[in-house]
Amino acid sequence: MKRIVLGVSAGIAAYKSVLLLRLLREAGHHVDVIPTANVARFVGNATFEALSGNPVTSEVFDAVDTVNHVRLGQQADLVLVVPATADLLAKAASGLADDLLTGTLLATRAPVVMAPAMHTEMWQHPATEANVAMLRSRGVHIIEPAVGRLTGQDSGPGRLPEPEQILEQIQVHLGEAVLAGRKVLVTAGGTREPLDPVRYLGNRSSGRQGVALARAARDAGAEVTLIATHLEVPAPHGVQLIQASSALDLHEAVFAHAPGQDVLIMNAAVADFRPASIESAKIKKRDGHSAPLIELVRNPDILADVVTARDTDPLLPRLIVGFAAETGDGEGSVLDYGRAKLATKGCEMLVVNEVGAAKTFGAETNEATILFADGKAAVNAAGSKIEVARIVINQLANAI
Structure with missing residues (x-):
């Protein structure tokens, strides 16, 4: 059992803190709830008291004899703030302590986790971004808001994740992380194969799924290294970031960082071919001349190369997860091609996506x-890319 302080700031998402409180109590934890004063406009103290089994107040001058704003922070194993409004983030970043919750945040030396929730414009305001960066620099773990329906007709980033998702992300702080003590190497994004100083051959990968996998592995307690090739989204905080560009760059980076890792997740979209030669100057379009012919050569198969190399190198990961972006045709379905690729690649798990102009690449879902090499029944994963990532991480955690 852990002693948890659950801070609740005044936003419409406060109702989800009630559901999180129930989950924490069902898991056997002692929970002290500290709402800010205006939370009562959304959820009453009686609800928090009934579900926590403890008295609830937002006042510094209640229970003065126990020095409440210091005692609660000192005794806590973990301090959560769910939801964390823009106002609460600003106060915490500035070190203000004008109520019981902000005083507790200053007094505690326990891990602090905040789950922001607000309208998109507020979340993306430079002041909020600066406050979040400041809190992160002090070691506060910020749970990224979800993308979805907000208050009224608005939709976008700023939605509070579901309580079950928040609980998953705090497992590492509760000593229940499924990948605690493990090292995970993730590749993400799409490679670019240069034609000349200006142009390249590339693909539609945004890197969103790979970044989500790195986040999910980090939240599961792993020490994560992310090799990124041209991401359209920021890399998650709390991971080691390595940059790569082409397939050859990625091949070199993987073999440089894979030794000593427990798991390798090969999510990057790697070009199968590259130009046989790279022009030193921009290829010109000239009147009266035909279009240039571009000769292609095969790129190395990074996934297959790592699987083969570990037969003689005990430092390479024992668990390798591949990704296959497939389209079906007259000769086979997406899963037919996926199963064939699993057999030829030799990895332990293969995640198969059906891709297309409007599928997977660049999408939020x-x-x-x-698929599993040991014959275990296939597992379907669907939802947002972080939800899919968590399913993959849980499956590989069971396989280690």
Whole structure:
């Protein structure tokens, strides 16, 4: 059992803190709830008291004899703030302590986790971004808001994640992380194969799924290294970031960083081919001349190369997860090609996506099937890319 302080700031998402409180209590934890004064406009103290089994107040001058604003922070194993409004983030970043919750945040030396929730414009305001960066620099773990329906007709980033998702992300702080003590190497993004100083051959990958996998592995307690090739989204905080560009760059980076890792997740979209030669000057379009012919050569198969190399190198990961972006045709379905690729690659798990102009690449959601080399029944994963990532991470945690 852990002693948890659950801070609740005044936003419409406060109702989800009630559901999180129930989950924490069902898991056997002692929970002290500290709402800010205006939370009562959304959820009453009686609800928090009934579910926590403890008295609830937002006042510094209640229970003065126990020095409440210091005692609660000192005794806590973990301090959560769910939801964390823009106002609360600003106060915490500035070190203000004008109520019981902000005083507790200053007094505690326990891990602090905040789950912001607000309208998109507020979340993306430079002041909020600066406050979040400041809190992160002090070691506060910020749970990224979800993308979805907000108050009224608005939709976008700023939605509080579901309580079950928040609980998953705090497992590492509760000593229940499924990948605690493990090292995970993730590749993400799409490679670019240069034609000349200006142009390249590339693909539609945004890197969103790979970044989500790095986040999910980090939240599961792993020490994560992310090799990024041209991401359209920022890399998650709390991971080691390595940059790569082409397939050859990625091949070199993987073999440089894979030794000593427990798991390798090969999510990057790697070009199968590259130009046989790279022009030193921009290829010109000239009147009266035909279009240039570009000769292609095969790129190395990074996934297959690592699987082969570990037969003689005990430092390479024992668990390797591949990704296959497939389209069906007259000769086979997406899963047919996926199963064939699993057999030829030799990895332990293969996550198969059906891709297309409007599927997977660049989208916020994903649908995938996880195949296992040991014959275990396939697992379907669908939802937002972070939800799919968590399913993949839980499956590989069971396989280690």
